[in-house]
Amino acid sequence: NFLKQKNVYCDAVYRAALGLYIGELNNVLQMYASFQGEGLASAIADYKIRKLQGRGITVVPQPDCHAAGLDVLDGILAEITDLLKPEAEIAGLQFPRGTILIGPPGTGKSLFAKSAASRLGLPLLCADWAGLISPVPGESVANLKALLQSAEASAPCLLFWDDYDKAFASADLSKDTGEEKKLAGMLLTWLQDRTPPVYTIVTLNRINQIPPELKRRFDRTIFVDLPHEGARHDIFGIHLLKYCGAIPNWSDRDWKILISEYGECTPDEIGKAVYLAAVRSYRQGRTRQITIDDLLYQRKQFTPANIANPAQIQSIRNNSKFALKASSDDRSKWRVEPDPIFKTMLGR
Ligand SMILES: Nc1ncnc2c1ncn2[C@@H]1O[C@H](COP(=O)(O)OP(=O)(O)OP(=O)(O)O)[C@@H](O)[C@H]1O
Numbered sequence: 067n068f069l070k071q072k073n074v075y076c077d078a079v080y081r082a083a084l085g086l087y088i089g090e091l092n093n094v095l096q097m098y099a100s101f102q103g104e105g106l107a108s109a110i111a112d113y114k115i116r117k118l119q120g121r122g123i124t125v126v127p128q129p130d131c132h133a134a135g136l137d138v139l140d141g142i143l144a145e146i147t148d149l150l151k152p153e154a155e156i157a158g159l160q161f162p163r164g165t166i167l168i169g170p171p172g173t174g175k176s177l178f179a180k181s182a183a184s185r186l187g188l189p190l191l192c193a194d195w196a197g198l199i200s201p202v203p204g205e206s207v208a209n210l211k212a213l214l215q216s217a218e219a220s221a222p223c224l225l226f227w228d229d230y231d232k233a234f235a236s237a238d239l240s241k242d243t244g245e246e247k248k249l250a251g252m253l254l255t256w257l258q259d260r261t262p263p264v265y266t267i268v269t270l271n272r273i274n275q276i277p278p279e280l281k282r283r284f285d286r287t288i289f290v291d292l293p294h295e296g297a298r299h300d301i302f303g304i305h306l307l308k309y310c311g312a313i314p315n316w317s318d319r320d321w322k323i324l325i326s327e328y329g330e331c332t333p334d335e336i337g338k339a340v341y342l343a344a345v346r347s348y349r350q351g352r353t354r355q356i357t358i359d360d361l362l363y364q365r366k367q368f369t370p371a372n373i374a375n376p377a378q379i380q381s382i383r384n385n386s387k388f389a390l391k392a393s394s395d396d397r398s399k400w401r402v403e404p405d406p407i408f409k410t411m412l413g414r
């Protein structure tokens with residue numbers, strides 16, 4: 067209502083302003099008087115994060131690009147947006163707790179979490195275990211408590227635990243491991259009880275790296291697999307746009323060759339190859355003019371991690387059989403039907 071009195075009619079600003087006192091909001095609006103709409107929303111979100119800096123929370127840099135090919139995750143963002151509307155509360159719908167993102171390295175888990183915050187116009191609080199865990203007895207617990215309080219104070223917000231496995235890998239909850247066990251227990255209770263709208267995103271490589279009781283606290287566990295053909299096309303598009311200013315006008319035939327040659331590559335490997343192709347074209351006096359040949363040349367310069375070590379990706383996949391997939395089936399024109407012989411072998 068206060069914002070309406072100030073003639074602000076923008077959902078993104080309403081979301082960003084939640085959790086601020088009226089007086090504070092008034093000051094912020096004066097400070098950013100020249101901003102409007104989405105710009106104002108992100109200025110408010112930045113203000114909230116600055117308030118929290120130095121209290122056990124790290125500020126993550128803006129993502130280098132948008133995460134392509136993760137349409138199921140995009141749908142979840144739309145759901146969060148709807149659940150932050152006052153109508154959701156009236157309908158008795160509780161705010162969701164969060165999502166676990168699992169998958170092999172370089173598939174866009176961290177990238178998605180970072181871009182989610184800016185797309186939702188919410189502050190992103192990034193917790194890091196290295197900063198939390200202290201050798202001084204009792205200090206780690208106090209740090210975590212302060213962090214969770216800050217998250218609640220800046221709600222609605224995203225609380226992001228990147229590479230969660232690195233912290234919990236050694237924390238066996240069935241054994242008394244002292245401090246770490248206390249931390250894990252505290253987090254479990256918090257996830258169970260808390261009411262302010264804090265959306266928790268956890269990223270890790272394998273689901274068996276976190277205790278099942280923690281997994282149960284989340285609404286969804288989502289598996290981010292290697293990109294299919296359509297997603298590979300879009301990932302190339304995003305990175306090419308970055309270095310060429312536009313997506314090159316290549317023929318479908320050329321695109322198909324490129325997409326096929328980069329099969330088994332992670333989005334991270336695709337992004338790096340486009341970068342190196344951009345460097346090469348620049349050094350050859352063709353700034354911003356990446357060709358298909360540049361990219362095919364780059365492809366020959368490395369062995370994708372999943373070809374070098376297929377057992378690793380297979381074991382991650384086997385572990386994630388029951389998780390929802392981050393991207394739905396490929397319906398793009400780039401999709402390649404599985405080999406008919408392979409289909410016969412499967413009895414289809
Ligand atoms: N879906 C995507 N679309 C476009 N680029 C992507 C995508 N996923 C990853 N990338 C590129 O790869 C880089 C690394 O991705 P990211 O850090 O998100 O991987 P990750 O899944 O978190 O890996 P890890 O498990 O090692 O933490 C990104 O900064 C981006 O350049």
Ligand SMILES: [Mg+2]
Nearest residue numbers: 175176229269
């Ligand atoms: Mg990551």
